[in-house]
Amino acid sequence: xxxxxxxxIALRYGNSREEAVExxxxxxxxxxxxxxxxxxxxxxxxxxxxILVNTAINHFHKxxxxxxxxxxxxxxxxxxxxxxxxxxxxxxxxxxxVQKLSPAYRTVFNLHVIExxxxxxxxxxxxxxxxxxxSNLHKAKQNLRVMLEKTITEKPS
Amino acid sequence: MADEHQHNNFLERLFQQKAGEFDIPYREEDWNKLERxxxxxxxxxxxxxxxxxxxxxxILIISLLGYFTYSNTSKINEIARQIESTEESARDLETLxxxxxxVADDIERETVEDAVIGLNEVEIELAVIEPxxxxxSDPADESHAQRDLFIPGEHEIxxxxxxxxxxxxxxxxxxxxxPAEGIAKISDEDRSPYRAGIHPTExxxxxxxxxxxxxxxxxxxxxxxxxxxxxxxxxxxxLSAAGSPSGxxxxxxxFGITTEYSLSPNLSLSGGFVFSDVRYTAQSGxxxxxxxxxxxxxxxxxxxxxxxxxxxxxxxxxxxxxxxSRFFATAGISSYIMLNEDYRFSxxxxxxxxxxxxxxxxxxxxxxxxxxxxxxxxxxLHQNWxxxxxxxxxxxxxxxxxxxxxxxxxxxxxxxxxxx
Numbered sequence: 423x424x425x426x427x428x429x430x431i432a433l434r435y436g437n438s439r440e441e442a443v444e445x446x447x448x449x450x451x452x453x454x455x456x457x458x459x460x461x462x463x464x465x466x467x468x469x470x471x472x473i474l475v476n477t478a479i480n481h482f483h484k485x486x487x488x489x490x491x492x493x494x495x496x497x498x499x500x501x502x503x504x505x506x507x508x509x510x511x512x513x514x515x516x517x518x519x520v521q522k523l524s525p526a527y528r529t530v531f532n533l534h535v536i537e538x539x540x541x542x543x544x545x546x547x548x549x550x551x552x553x554x555x556x557s558n559l560h561k562a563k564q565n566l567r568v569m570l571e572k573t574i575t576e577k578p579s
Numbered sequence: 580m581a582d583e584h585q586h587n588n589f590l591e592r593l594f595q596q597k598a599g600e601f602d603i604p605y606r607e608e609d610w611n612k613l614e615r616x617x618x619x620x621x622x623x624x625x626x627x628x629x630x631x632x633x634x635x636x637x638i639l640i641i642s643l644l645g646y647f648t649y650s651n652t653s654k655i656n657e658i659a660r661q662i663e664s665t666e667e668s669a670r671d672l673e674t675l676x677x678x679x680x681x682v683a684d685d686i687e688r689e690t691v692e693d694a695v696i697g698l699n700e701v702e703i704e705l706a707v708i709e710p711x712x713x714x715x716s717d718p719a720d721e722s723h724a725q726r727d728l729f730i731p732g733e734h735e736i737x738x739x740x741x742x743x744x745x746x747x748x749x750x751x752x753x754x755x756x757x758p759a760e761g762i763a764k765i766s767d768e769d770r771s772p773y774r775a776g777i778h779p780t781e782x783x784x785x786x787x788x789x790x791x792x793x794x795x796x797x798x799x800x801x802x803x804x805x806x807x808x809x810x811x812x813x814x815x816x817x818l819s820a821a822g823s824p825s826g827x828x829x830x831x832x833x834f835g836i837t838t839e840y841s842l843s844p845n846l847s848l849s850g851g852f853v854f855s856d857v858r859y860t861a862q863s864g865x866x867x868x869x870x871x872x873x874x875x876x877x878x879x880x881x882x883x884x885x886x887x888x889x890x891x892x893x894x895x896x897x898x899x900x901x902x903x904s905r906f907f908a909t910a911g912i913s914s915y916i917m918l919n920e921d922y923r924f925s926x927x928x929x930x931x932x933x934x935x936x937x938x939x940x941x942x943x944x945x946x947x948x949x950x951x952x953x954x955x956x957x958x959x960l961h962q963n964w965x966x967x968x969x970x971x972x973x974x975x976x977x978x979x980x981x982x983x984x985x986x987x988x989x990x991x992x993x994x995x996x997x998x999x
Contacts, residue, residue, distance in 0.1 A: 425609070430601035447613045451620065484941075484981075516597040535591045536598050563590055570590075 427467065428474055433517045434532050435478035437525065449477040475537060479547055482529050511573060519569040527562035530555050630976050634950040637910035641896040645846025652844055806999050807841040811851075813994035815971075819857045821883075822865035824972065824987040828882070831856035833889070833990060845897040849911075853889040857988065858882075867983040876933045878924035885980060886919040891951060904958040909969070913949040915979050916942060922982065939981045948977035953992070960995075967994045 428446045436442035452473050453460075460469055520528055529548060533539040534555070539547070541555040548555070817831040837851030859882075866881040893911030920939040955969030973988040980986075 425605055426601060426603040429603045429609075430598065433603075434598065443609045443612060447609070447616055450613055451616055454617070511593075511597070513597050513600045513602065516594060520594070531594075535594055566590060566594075 424467075424470060428470065431471065431474050432478065434520050434536065435475075435481070435529065437521050437528070441481070445478050445481050446474070448481070449474040452477060475533075478532075479529065482525055482548065485525070511570070515573060519566055519573070522569060523562050523565055526550075527558050527565065530558040531562035531566075534559050627976050630950055630974055634910060634912060634976075637952065638894055641846065641894045641908065641910055644896050644898070645843055645894070648845040649843030808999045809839040809841070809847075809996045810999065811837045811839065811967075811994045811996035813837060813851075813853070813967075813992045815990040815992040817855055817857055817988055817990045819859040819986055819988045821859050821861035821984045821986060824974075824989065826860070827989075828860040829858045831858045831884075833992070835889070837891075837994070839895070839996065845900070847895045849891075849893045849895060851891060853891065855885075855887040855889050855988075857885045857887055857986065859984070859986070861982065861984055865984060867978070868981060876926065878933075879927045880925040881982060882923045882925075883980075883982070883984075884921045885917060887979075888916040888918055889949075890914045890916070893951065897957075904956065907955050907957060909951070909953045909955070909971075911951045912947045912976075913951055913973065914947055915945040915949060917945070917980055918942065920980055920982075937981075941981070943980070945977060945979045948975065948979065949986070950974045950976055955992070957996075963998045965996045965998070967992065967996065969994065 425446075428449060429442060432442035432446040432449070433439065436445055449470070453470060456473075460466070520531065523531065526548075530544055533544045533547065534541065541552040541559075544550075544555045545552040550558075813833075813835055815833040817833045818827040819831065820826050820828070833853050833855045835851055835853030837849050837853075839847050839849035841847045861881045861883065863877055863879050866878070866883075868877075891911050891913040893909045895907050895909045897905045897907045899906040918940070920937075922937045922939075924933070924935055924937070926933055951971055951973045953969045953971035955967050957965050957967045959965050969992040971988075971990060971992060973986075975985040975987060978985055
């Protein structure tokens with residue numbers, strides 16, 4: 423029941439499906455170990471989501487020195503403005519783009535754009551400065567824009 | 580600028596919207612992975628329970644032995660203090676009696692002289708000075724003196740002397756029965772070495788009797804003048820292995836400093852910092868990096884050189900004491916801080932891309948995750964210095980390092996301690 427929901431979050435934080443499964447399974451283990459702390463009067467999903475996001479942040483801290491990734495070249499291209507075209511992009515394509523981001527950019531992007539954390543909160547969670555958080559978000563968006571353009575241009579019209 | 584801002588907002592909206600449109604099919608293999616994790620978690624939990632119980636039992640046994648030793652020592656010290664007081668009281672009384680005799684002699688002599696010279700006034704004056712008047716000048720002072728000095732009455736002393744004489748004839752070497760009716764007077768022969776400091780002795784309880792036991796010169800005043808603290812430096816070879824206490828690789832080393840506090844003559848608590856150079860080889864099942872790491876291509880063998888700061892807390896119990904040496908056992912728990920981790924990976928089939936070396940310096944902390952046990956021998960080199968040889972084994976209560984390894988270590992500490 424929560425597999426799909428959990429995977430939808432974990433996939434955005436991991437750089438591959440395997441890493442996402444690792445994050446999700448670790449989160450499930452934490453849920454099993456801490457199920458007594460769960461207040462059954464409150465909805466389960468937010469509690470589970472919190473555990474999952476924290477687990478993903480822990481993975482980020484644990485592995486930030488061993489990630490192998492390549493930053494995308496910043497293409498100076500025209501901004502994509504055709505919402506009608508972009509709306510045709512699938513969830514899988516979106517996840518693939520996010521996974522291509524560096525771990526630092528990806529994590530900040532997820533925490534700020536999807537989870538709604540402020541930069542000062544992200545700075546505390548990731549042990550970075552708020553300025554670095556803002557800079558990472560900016561670079562993440564730049565990279566995503568490049569990828570979006572590439573995806574759109576490669577799509578048959 | 581405005582276009583970029585608008586586009587950023589659009590990008591955010593797009594990803595927020597798409598993030599909720601998931602349709603992820605269930606995969607059996609993901610569940611299998613979780614099931615394996617659960618099984619391993621159960622096994623580890625059971626293993627940790629066993630080790631924790633073993634550690635707790637060891638610490639409890641050592642604590643109990645220490646407590647009994649401490650309480651017995653306190654009891655014996657209390658009795659020794661009482662004996663000392665009784666001796667002092669007896670000495671004081673003897674001194675007073677000797678003074679009485681001198682005064683009596685003086686009185687007699689002066690009385691005779693006075694009689695000869697016919698000074699009746701002086702005779703009357705001296706005649707009223709009796710021995711009891713010297714001791715019992717003031718009833719209030721007398722009660723204070725008797726309470727403070729435990730002065731028994733004259734008849735009581737004589738009775739006790741008679742009892743003690745008979746008792747020591749019946750039990751050569753014994754001082755007093757314990758716990759009997761009280762503390763009897765000690766003969767001068769028995770107490771003279773102790774009192775004079777010619778040969779240090781200590782009181783020991785044996786078969787319900789207290790006897791004097793000779794101590795070596797060096798250790799005679801061992802527990803009397805010191806703070807109870809000791810500091811030591813230690814060094815040891817280190818043989819470590821992952822997963823089980825066998826299959827050791829190249830030896831590493833340990834060195835560090837430790838502080839020890841004596842809770843009783845036989846029980847002490849210590850803590851310290853031990854820098855460890857740990858080298859081990861782990862097979863594929865013993866080294867557990869994250870599954871996704873290296874695109875899931877796991878090494879078949881990992882060689883590790885790790886620098887670890889080991890922070891142990893240890894209870895030590897002396898279970899066999901000799902004149903200037905002793906055997907002891909320790910049990911304790913350690914916390915590890917990973918200072919540096921160097922790994923080299925070997926693969927079954929190297930694809931040319933997999934990571935072959937890895938260096939981690941994240942200072943990960945593993946609190947109370949290692950139990951340590953040792954049996955050792957300590958010899959006094961000097962009044963303040965001692966040397967120890969202490970073979971040890973360290974058993975994991977949890978995993979350490981980036982590879983989540985259950986780390987076993989054996990070795991033998993050689994240490995020098997200074998009593999403060």
